[in-house]
Amino acid sequence: MESETYRGYNVWGHAILQQEAILAPERFAASGTITRNNKLVEASGVLGLFNAEAEAEQAGLAWALAWIDSHG
Structure with missing residues (x-):
């Protein structure tokens, strides 16, 4: 989980492991x-789904920052 503070808010990006089958490659929601x-x-x-945990966390953070910008 990646977090930061932005314009008085705490924002978090989450990566949730999604593995549908034992032999399937790991993906992160x-x-x-x-x-x-x-x-x-x-x-x-x-x-969305991402191949790397860090990419998923960054997507979550980007969403949170955009939400704050559009609601500020």
Whole structure:
């Protein structure tokens, strides 16, 4: 999980392991969460699937930053 502070909000990028079969390559579902003062502001659904954990986390962070920019 990757996190940062942006314009007074805490934003989180999540990578959720998705492995449909034992021999299938690992994939990661991306999602994002926004909190302020330890309270949930908004959470995304699944934003997409990625081959790398870091890519999924970055997609979640990008979503959260864009949400704040569009609602600020």
